Amino acid sequence: MLYGKLKEYRALITFPSLTEALGAEKVLSRYNCPFASIPTPRSLRSGCNTALCFPLERKSLVDDLIDDGVVLTGMYEAREDGFISLVW
Template sequence: MTYPHYDRLISFESVHQAVKAEKVLDRQGIAVAALPTPREIAISCGQCLLFVAGRRGGNLKAACGCACALVKTV
């Protein structure tokens, strides 16, 4: 499955962090999709988020206070 309108993938060390980050992105009006982390990314709780970085994204790590495992351009 492909998600052509998203340009960033982020995975987390815990599901709690993923849920918190999803809420932060949503409050900022940024479209986000939660899905299982691809097998190619080994360090993960099993959930990742896809989103469009854009100018409104700001610093997600600072906004949600999480230690994100990976932020990748997709």
């Protein structure tokens, strides 16, 4: 079941640490991409308890995150029946 901004945005990225999540917030802000920090869903938890969700149609910004040195552990599309891993 989707909740909050995740229901609206549908794209979710996870990180190995809070430092990486904060770095991603800076990059998304620089590109004027709306986002929300949310608790990492239990089924995707891998190190950091904070994930970012943002509009699925802006998923190409993941390349910019990587170019800026942000380390991700995964990118997912949130659906009512679960999370689908996305390739970037």
